[in-house]
Amino acid sequence: MGEESVGGSSPGAVVAGRRKVFVSNANQDSITIINARTNRVEKTVVLRPAPSVEGLRGVLPFGLALSPDEEVLYVACAGLNAVAMLDAKTGRVSSYLPTAWFPVRVAVSPDGNTLYVANAKGFGAGPNGGPDFHAGPEGTYVGDITKGVVSILRVRDARVLRGATARVMRNNGFVAPAAGALRKADFPIPPPGQASTKIRHVVFIVKENRTLDELFGDMAGPSSDIAGESSLARYGEDAEVKGKGEPTVEHARVTPNHHALARRFAFSDNFYVDSDVSVDGHHWLVGNYPIELVEATWPPAYGDRFEFRADPEAPGRLIIGGASPRPEDYLEAGSLWEHLARHQVGFRNYGEGFDLPGGEGGEGLQPTGLRESINVPMPKALFENTSRAYPTFNTSISDQYRLGQFQHEFQVRYLSGKEPLPQFLYIWLPNDHTAEPRPEDGFRYHASYVADNDLALGKLVELFSHSPFWKDMAVFVTEDDAQDGRDHVDAHRSLLLVASPYARRGVSHVHTSVASILKTFDLIFGLPPLNQYDAAASDLADMFTSQPDFAPYTALPSDSRIFDPAKVVEPGLELRARPAPPSEPLDDPATIRRRMRERLTEQVDD
Numbered sequence: 001m002g003e004e005s006v007g008g009s010s011p012g013a014v015v016a017g018r019r020k021v022f023v024s025n026a027n028q029d030s031i032t033i034i035n036a037r038t039n040r041v042e043k044t045v046v047l048r049p050a051p052s053v054e055g056l057r058g059v060l061p062f063g064l065a066l067s068p069d070e071e072v073l074y075v076a077c078a079g080l081n082a083v084a085m086l087d088a089k090t091g092r093v094s095s096y097l098p099t100a101w102f103p104v105r106v107a108v109s110p111d112g113n114t115l116y117v118a119n120a121k122g123f124g125a126g127p128n129g130g131p132d133f134h135a136g137p138e139g140t141y142v143g144d145i146t147k148g149v150v151s152i153l154r155v156r157d158a159r160v161l162r163g164a165t166a167r168v169m170r171n172n173g174f175v176a177p178a179a180g181a182l183r184k185a186d187f188p189i190p191p192p193g194q195a196s197t198k199i200r201h202v203v204f205i206v207k208e209n210r211t212l213d214e215l216f217g218d219m220a221g222p223s224s225d226i227a228g229e230s231s232l233a234r235y236g237e238d239a240e241v242k243g244k245g246e247p248t249v250e251h252a253r254v255t256p257n258h259h260a261l262a263r264r265f266a267f268s269d270n271f272y273v274d275s276d277v278s279v280d281g282h283h284w285l286v287g288n289y290p291i292e293l294v295e296a297t298w299p300p301a302y303g304d305r306f307e308f309r310a311d312p313e314a315p316g317r318l319i320i321g322g323a324s325p326r327p328e329d330y331l332e333a334g335s336l337w338e339h340l341a342r343h344q345v346g347f348r349n350y351g352e353g354f355d356l357p358g359g360e361g362g363e364g365l366q367p368t369g370l371r372e373s374i375n376v377p378m379p380k381a382l383f384e385n386t387s388r389a390y391p392t393f394n395t396s397i398s399d400q401y402r403l404g405q406f407q408h409e410f411q412v413r414y415l416s417g418k419e420p421l422p423q424f425l426y427i428w429l430p431n432d433h434t435a436e437p438r439p440e441d442g443f444r445y446h447a448s449y450v451a452d453n454d455l456a457l458g459k460l461v462e463l464f465s466h467s468p469f470w471k472d473m474a475v476f477v478t479e480d481d482a483q484d485g486r487d488h489v490d491a492h493r494s495l496l497l498v499a500s501p502y503a504r505r506g507v508s509h510v511h512t513s514v515a516s517i518l519k520t521f522d523l524i525f526g527l528p529p530l531n532q533y534d535a536a537a538s539d540l541a542d543m544f545t546s547q548p549d550f551a552p553y554t555a556l557p558s559d560s561r562i563f564d565p566a567k568v569v570e571p572g573l574e575l576r577a578r579p580a581p582p583s584e585p586l587d588d589p590a591t592i593r594r595r596m597r598e599r600l601t602e603q604v605d606d
Contacts, residue, residue: 006338006379007330012292013105015064015073020088022073024061026291027332031061031075033091045091047077047084049532050174057332058532059084062292063105068112072155076103076117078292079532082168083117085155095161096168099151102295108155117151120295129213130229130488142276142483142491143302173536195526198502198548200472202524203425203464204517206285206352207453207477208278208393208433210235211485212269212493215258226507227269229488235432235450241562243437243445249561254447256556257458258497261477264553265503266543271496273481274514274533277302281480282323284514286352286426287530288335293328322357323393323480326376331531334379336518339530340424341381350406351428353382354392361394364572367405369394385422392428395435395449398442398568399456402429407463414469421469423525429456433484442567451563458555461499465552474500474524474544476517498540501548510542 009025011032016022020042021034033043047059060079066088067074075084082096083106100119107116127133128140138144154160169175213229218236220228233239237259241249261267275281279298280290300306325335333339340347358374365371369391378386390405391397406427414421432453434446443449457477464470477497487493496512515537521527522534529535558565 005332006334007332010291012062013064015066017066017070022064024064026060029057029059043091050169052174053532053535056529056532056535065106065108067108074106074115076106078102078104080172096165097153098168100149113156115153115155119149122147122149125491127488128491129232129486140486196524199474199524201421201423201469203475205427205429205477207479208430209481209484210432210479210495211482211487212495213487214485215255215495232486241445241447246444252562253559254451255454257454260556261497261499265499268496268508270509271512272492273494275481277483278323278480285480286336287518288325288331289533291329323355324353326357333530337379337381343527345424345525346422347385347424348422349386349426350390351392352426353378353386363396369397393430396571399429399431399452400565400568401570403456403459429453441569445562448563451558455558461553462555498543501550502544504543504545508542512538516540
């Protein structure tokens, strides 16, 4: 797999014939062909769909089926929304057939004429709210309204095969829309060029679970071309906030800073998260597109039908969960963290990566916000560049506390001049996820958590824009998924803000996704693509201008009727929210190395 390989093969399916056995390897985009008599590997076939993405992974071969005469192997390519037809003897791909979203299993009729394809995500979710949406018995949740479908293909019909491969390549953005032949010149992926001369520092702020309409639906109107639905803007600028046992607040300004940032800088009304929920969402956010293991386990896990419960006397624990990747689903090329490290782009992470399977949250777990109960490792590049003073996901901890922790480190490390500011900062700001109201701690309503999040976001942009780094900085803001809200366009439509001196004021209507954000990072830093998704995605160039405006941003106060930061109490801490004093975390890599040297020195002295 090479010296730079991070993940394993991730075998996902096996099919046995009389002469050969075939295994699909999701992480390697390959099919292993084994001699059924000798049990020896005869050949490993790597699926290379187009010259323009040569060497990049993302095909995700999953389910397999063998024709009755054992001449053709059918491979469900979940990452391409297609089925590959391979010559079972040579392993050569003869055609790609378009399917619906995320094909996972295939079966062939006894006569070999018909192929049945199970597509886990069907045709997507579509809208789940608005005046023209009428909910069925399944409700509005994205996990319930996304229905699988079965494709039925006549695979020996020449009309079905004619032009099918070219269509799959166009659907995936590997060739130009009008292209016919698959030539590299049709739609070449640009090689890494020069890093941006205008933007040197990137901040990526990730929030939790909101649709666009929930926050910005109220920005639509007769004089606006924003595709929003005001009736769904429950966390907008003119919201009605209700709570059990609490007075109803009329005309509440839940997200004044989100709205001010959208008006001052750039935002999109045609942006969609690639994810359904947090587990796959946090994979996508760091370029670790979820393989079949993740996609096959989160639906039953979220439906309370897939949970390992180990005997308390047993020596180990089996747990499925956590938004951070496990070693079993590390990709061959790694994630954003390895991508940055390989190309010497310095980064610092705040909050991401601690949410590992088996981690337990709760009160009094500051500063990290999580107790790790089983031994699941973090990727090395991430482990060495992650703050131990900043909390991960834990709604018992306010985003004001997170803001204070970040401000303290930003001042001590970077504004002081002690260390150069890394080129890339990742900040997880998760309290717009919401939780049960805690009036005694300053959170009277569900909306109080969103207001907490809004104020922290505004103060972060204020901090950056008043710093000397603002002149060459871009701040990207998005959500990990949109599962907890409703949207009149699509249940996957979500928030995308870009704040920068070089942000083009106004709304972008260009169709984009999380992969588009990652592609834009590639372009800013002059990096090659990490995988097929950021390689083929549209970028965010429409949200930038060459005419900068260096004026700083000043955060707006919260509506005190729903959130007053002065009344926030951090459960488990005697003091109200304020930065913790600097400490020497036990698991800090520098601390570990220093203590090992001290111990070795002591041993030598002895």
